[in-house]
Amino acid sequence: xxxxxxxxxxxxxxxxxxxxxxxxxxxxxxxxxxxxxxxxxxxxxxxxxxxxxxxxxxxxxxxxxxxxxxxxxxxxxxxxxxxxxxxxxxxxxxxxxxxxxxxxxxxxxxxxxxxxxxxxxxxxxxxxxxxxxxxxxxxxxxxxxxxxxxxxxxxxxxxxxxxxxxxxxxxxxxxxxxxxxxxxxxxxxxxxxxxxxxxxxxxxxxxxxxxxxxxxxxxxxxxxxxxxxxxxxxxxxxxxxxxxxxxxxxxxxxxxxxxxxxxxxxxxxxxxxxxxxxxxxxxxxxxxxxxxxxxxxxxxxxxxxxxxxxxxxxxxxxxxxxxxxxxxxxxxxxxxxxxxxxxxxxxxxxxxxxxxxxxxxxxxxxxxxxxxxxxxxxxxxxxxxxxxxxxxxxxxxxxxxxxxxxxxxxxxxxxxxxxxxxxxxxxxxxxxxxxxxxxxxxxxxxxxxxxxxxxxxxxxxxxxxxxxxxxxxxxxxxxxxxxxxxxxxxxxxxxxxxxxxxxxxxxxxxxxxxxxxxxxxxxxxxxxxxxxxxxxxxxxxxxxxxxxxxxxxxxxxxxxxxxxxxxxxxxxxxxxxxxxxxxxxxxxxxxxxxxxxxxxxxxxxxxxxxxxxxxxxxxxxxxxxxxxxxxxxxxxxxxxxxxxxxxxxxxxxxxxxxxxxxxxxxxxxxxxxxxxxxxxxxxxxxxxxxxxxxxxxxxxxxxxxxxxxxxxxxxxxxxxxxxxxxxxxxxxxxxxxxxxxxxxxxxxxxxxxxxxxxxxxxxxxxxxxxxxxxxxxxxxxxxxxxxxxxxxxxxxxxxxxxxxxxxxxxxxxxxxxxxxxxxxxxxxxxxxxxxxxxxxxxxxxxxxxxxxxxxxxxxxxxxxxxxxxxxxxxxxxxxxxxxxxxxxxxxxxxxxxxxxxxxxxxxxxxxxxxxxx
RNA sequence: GGGUGCUUAGCUCAGCGGUAGAGCGCUGCCCUUACAAGGCAGAAGUCGCAGGUUCGACCCCUGCAGCACCCACCA
Numbered sequence: 001x002x003x004x005x006x007x008x009x010x011x012x013x014x015x016x017x018x019x020x021x022x023x024x025x026x027x028x029x030x031x032x033x034x035x036x037x038x039x040x041x042x043x044x045x046x047x048x049x050x051x052x053x054x055x056x057x058x059x060x061x062x063x064x065x066x067x068x069x070x071x072x073x074x075x076x077x078x079x080x081x082x083x084x085x086x087x088x089x090x091x092x093x094x095x096x097x098x099x100x101x102x103x104x105x106x107x108x109x110x111x112x113x114x115x116x117x118x119x120x121x122x123x124x125x126x127x128x129x130x131x132x133x134x135x136x137x138x139x140x141x142x143x144x145x146x147x148x149x150x151x152x153x154x155x156x157x158x159x160x161x162x163x164x165x166x167x168x169x170x171x172x173x174x175x176x177x178x179x180x181x182x183x184x185x186x187x188x189x190x191x192x193x194x195x196x197x198x199x200x201x202x203x204x205x206x207x208x209x210x211x212x213x214x215x216x217x218x219x220x221x222x223x224x225x226x227x228x229x230x231x232x233x234x235x236x237x238x239x240x241x242x243x244x245x246x247x248x249x250x251x252x253x254x255x256x257x258x259x260x261x262x263x264x265x266x267x268x269x270x271x272x273x274x275x276x277x278x279x280x281x282x283x284x285x286x287x288x289x290x291x292x293x294x295x296x297x298x299x300x301x302x303x304x305x306x307x308x309x310x311x312x313x314x315x316x317x318x319x320x321x322x323x324x325x326x327x328x329x330x331x332x333x334x335x336x337x338x339x340x341x342x343x344x345x346x347x348x349x350x351x352x353x354x355x356x357x358x359x360x361x362x363x364x365x366x367x368x369x370x371x372x373x374x375x376x377x378x379x380x381x382x383x384x385x386x387x388x389x390x391x392x393x394x395x396x397x398x399x400x401x402x403x404x405x406x407x408x409x410x411x412x413x414x415x416x417x418x419x420x421x422x423x424x425x426x427x428x429x430x431x432x433x434x435x436x437x438x439x440x441x442x443x444x445x446x447x448x449x450x451x452x453x454x455x456x457x458x459x460x461x462x463x464x465x466x467x468x469x470x471x472x473x474x475x476x477x478x479x480x481x482x483x484x485x486x487x488x489x490x491x492x493x494x495x496x497x498x499x500x501x502x503x504x505x506x507x508x509x510x511x512x513x514x515x516x517x518x519x520x521x522x523x524x525x526x527x528x529x530x531x532x533x534x535x536x537x538x539x540x541x542x543x544x545x546x547x548x549x550x551x552x553x554x555x556x557x558x559x560x561x562x563x564x565x566x567x568x569x570x571x572x573x574x575x576x577x578x579x580x581x582x583x584x585x586x587x588x589x590x591x592x593x594x595x596x597x598x599x600x601x602x603x604x605x606x607x608x609x610x611x612x613x614x615x616x617x618x619x620x621x622x623x624x625x626x627x628x629x630x631x632x633x634x635x636x637x638x639x640x641x642x643x644x645x646x647x648x649x650x651x652x653x654x655x656x657x658x659x660x661x662x663x664x665x666x667x668x669x670x671x672x673x674x675x676x677x678x679x680x681x682x683x684x685x686x687x688x689x690x691x692x693x694x695x696x697x698x699x700x701x702x703x704x705x706x707x708x709x710x711x712x713x714x715x716x717x718x719x720x721x722x723x724x725x726x727x728x729x730x731x732x733x734x735x736x737x738x739x740x741x742x743x744x745x746x747x748x749x750x751x752x753x754x755x756x757x758x759x760x761x762x763x764x765x766x767x768x769x770x771x772x773x774x775x776x777x778x779x780x781x782x783x784x785x786x787x788x789x790x791x792x793x794x795x796x797x798x799x800x801x802x803x804x805x806x807x808x809x810x811x812x813x814x815x816x817x818x819x820x821x822x823x824x825x826x827x828x829x830x831x832x833x834x835x836x837x838x839x840x841x842x843x844x845x846x847x848x849x850x851x852x853x854x855x856x857x858x859x860x861x862x863x864x865x866x867x868x869x870x871x872x873x874x875x876x877x878x879x880x881x882x883x884x885x886x887x888x889x890x891x892x893x894x895x896x897x898x899x900x901x902x903x904x905x906x907x908x909x910x911x912x913x914x915x916x917x
Numbered sequence: 918g919g920g921u922g923c924u925u926a927g928c929u930c931a932g933c934g935g936u937a938g939a940g941c942g943c944u945g946c947c948c949u950u951a952c953a954a955g956g957c958a959g960a961a962g963u964c965g966c967a968g969g970u971u972c973g974a975c976c977c978c979u980g981c982a983g984c985a986c987c988c989a990c991c992a
Binding site: 003005006007199206220221222223224235267268269271272273274276277278279284285286287289345388390391393394397398401488489519523524525593594596598599600602603604606607609610611612613614615616617618619620621622623624625626627628672673676679680687688691695779782783785786787789791792793815817867870871874877878879880881882883884885888891892895 | 919920921922923928929930931935936939940941942945946947949950951952954955956957958959971972973985986987988989990991992
């Protein structure tokens with residue numbers, strides 16, 4: 001069967017994934033005798049869609065999984081999806097909003113039904129997209145819901161582990177409940193953790209306000225004048241002489257008239273502002289600490305919706321409105337001393353972007369200190385290793401300064417906290433309501449309404465996905481997993497917490513390696529964002545998309561209509577013809593090629609196009625090989641004589657080198673090096689040199705030589721396909737099916753074929769040297785042809801000195817279009833163009849364009865003279881000769897000699913041309 | 918205020934104490950029966966700046982500049 005002239009990714013990809021999955025190639029089991037290799041997928045949001053970051057990360061994971069599977073490991077890629085509490089709830093609430101409803105209109109039960117429905121309906125999207133990418137995940141593993149999507153963090157099994165962990169931590173005193181100041185998102189109406197708050201610098205204002213006392217007054221500086229309603233003191237530094245006399249006295253709170261004390265606290269920086277600080281313990285983290293130290297009361301002046309409350313004249317006003325009213329009133333009363341522009345840091349909710357408010361509420365916390373210590377030690381001891389290693393410093397820094405983790409969220413979508421209260425407010429933490437009731441002695445109980453932070457369940461994934469709290473064999477075999485592949489943005493959210501929780505509950509680290517992948521940006525290094533229009537959908541890169549379709553999908557559902565024109569402009573400029581279909585393999589190869597240890601990855605469509613071309617190159621190379629080997633003797637019969645040329649031995653040797661490079665690349669998570677080694681081997685060596693030489697060998701070689709060439713062609717190609725399979729699974733499978741039988745390789749899929757390992761015994765230094773020289777001669781000949789403007793098709797004869805090898809002769813005929821290679825002791829005295837290549841001197845037997853040749857020679861001579869001057873200067877330096885390693889000095893001498901020999905040949909030729917011309 | 922990373926060809930990026938590299942782009946010539954998504958040849962970089970170490974620095978050290986990001990309670 002013959003292959004199409006160019007490869008069609010769509011046709012190939014649709015064929016293979018379903019077959020692989022149905023055949024069960026992705027499965028792994030704890031009962032396998034093979035050594036385990038396990039990766040936990042960072043579970044994507046169940047209702048989400050695949051973006052470039054996912055596609056990148058998953059490509060690398062799949063490459064690792066396929067690589068190890070082929071190497072004989074029991075490769076288990078544990079799949080799953082995350083319920084993503086806040087994100088998912090927001091989406092569904094937005095849907096309700098369009099119907100004019102709120103979640104409270106529905107009530108908790110109905111609302112949750114609605115979220116589950118949305119989850120069922122959209123949950124397949126992202127796993128379907130992952131399949132398009134070729135992700136060979138173990139979909140059936142931990143698949144409690146029977147959806148072939150792995151676990152879901154809220155499925156029965158995972159939920160059980162969450163409850164168990166919560167109860168145990170509570171019983172150990174590591175979870176506690178308390179009224180604390182927490183970051184509050186007034187739009188979502190929930191607490192968020194420190195990590196979910198993004199502090200941004202903004203242009204704002206700072207005001208100075210006078211607080212009058214008896215016979216004196218103090219001026220405080222503030223960026224939030226409305227909070228003075230909740231002030232309970234004015235603080236000064238204990239050693240500030242300006243204010244020492246007033247400490248212990250009282251000032252009156254402007255607008256309110258409440259008397260508040262002047263206190264001394266070292267927290268105050270006397271050098272900043274006026275040196276007086278208003279203290280609002282109920283609405284500021286620092287002031288809270290001050291309040292605690294001084295036993296000050298808490299005056300709450302904001303509702304959970306961030307409106308003023310507390311019996312002030314401003315009650316009911318929204319906080320920013322209240323600010324303006326307070327300022328106006330202060331101004332009216334002459335208490336506003338100054339107003340200046342000011343750069344300030346404003347905390348925003350990572351989810352809604354709204355300004356968060358420190359709010360005094362009852363919340364659940366995890367005590368982190370004792371959990372953090374072992375997690376630090378595990379990394380310090382090298383039980384967990386970061387790639388690139390500098391990320392360990394980030395990890396350490398956070399864990400060393402860790403704060404208690406607020407885990408309760410005032411949401412409905414999530415794991416409801418397993419705590420019940422009796423009518424007296426006593427709390428009973430239990431696995432079930434029954435158990436709680438027993439503990440409460442049968443009292444009537446009410447369950448805590450809050451749910452857990454999504455990251456709480458995520459932190460348990462390394463063991464909960466393996467069946468914990470049962471003592472399963474999976475836990476023994478697949479924990480710790482081999483490597484975690486994830487982004488640096490969730491080192492705190494997820495990585496550190498997994499290490500802490502897994503160590504605490506299993507005594508094992510969750511994973512041995514952490515590979516921190518780069519963040520995907522656009523080609524110009526800009527963050528991808530929908531409002532810029534520079535996002536790329538991995539599926540569009542795979543399938544292609546027309547300009548109108550791209551415009552339509554990029555501008556649909558925009559939050560701000562005014563962005564539309566800008567986005568359209570961006571897209572028309574950057575994707576004037578839409579996006580061609582590159583196919584999953586090209587996309588994957590691009591990701592791998594760009595995956596160096598840099599922290600950003602600028603995704604360039606042109607790179608993707610280049611690697612699509614690479615796939616096409618591979619396709620056509622296979623086509624050529626099949627055309628020349630199918631139905632012919634490929635040397636499978638061991639009794640038939642096989643003759644191997646230096647070129648045949650060389651390509652096998654080069655393959656070993658490539659295999660070695662690939663192995664090193666994978667071992668160090670240098671996917672860019674893996675991709676480069678494969679690319680270079682297939683394109684630069686196999687296609688550009690070996691295939692061309694093979695044509696010659698097949699055309700002119702004897703029976704045994706042809707057999708040897710065919711055998712080498714198919715065998716090397718077959719191995720190269722296996723070598724490339726982890727990066728480009730679809731095309732390699734398609735081609736392998738055709739090529740493998742000719743190479744004598746058996747098996748129903750390349751996926752399970754053994755991965756090629758470098759075999760030192762197949763290295764052939766002699767062949768490599770011979771071919772290197774042959775290439776040099778060919779290059780020199782090609783250069784002569786090109787410089788002398790010989791027509792590409794024209795065959796010309798060459799003279800050559802020295803004793804060219806058979807490899808050189810073959811290559812000259814195949815690649816330099818030499819009609820004849822005449823070996824001579826000395827080049828004839830002729831004006832014909834001359835070049836030097838290693839020990840050889842080469843002369844093209846053509847009528848010369850004297851001027852062009854003189855110019856060419858002069859250029860070449862100048863280059864040689866430059867090299868010679870540099871080498872001589874180096875060798876003339878006594879210090880260099882004495883102190884540099886002998887090998888380096890010898891190498892320098894050899895270079896000099898080679899340059900001089902070449903020069904000695906070219907200079908007389910130039911003289912001769914000068915004389916004759 | 919701490920901390921991390923980056924600065925190499927037009928663009929995107931590798932690199933290494935001993936001859937500056939790749940992909941894309943660019944120039945010229947070729948529709949040579951595997952591939953024009955291709956072939957061949959070629960141009961192109963004082964490796965951010967200034968010092969230092971060294972026989973030798975793009976690489977190691979110090980300082981500086983610029984860019985990016987992370988953390989942090991200065992009202």
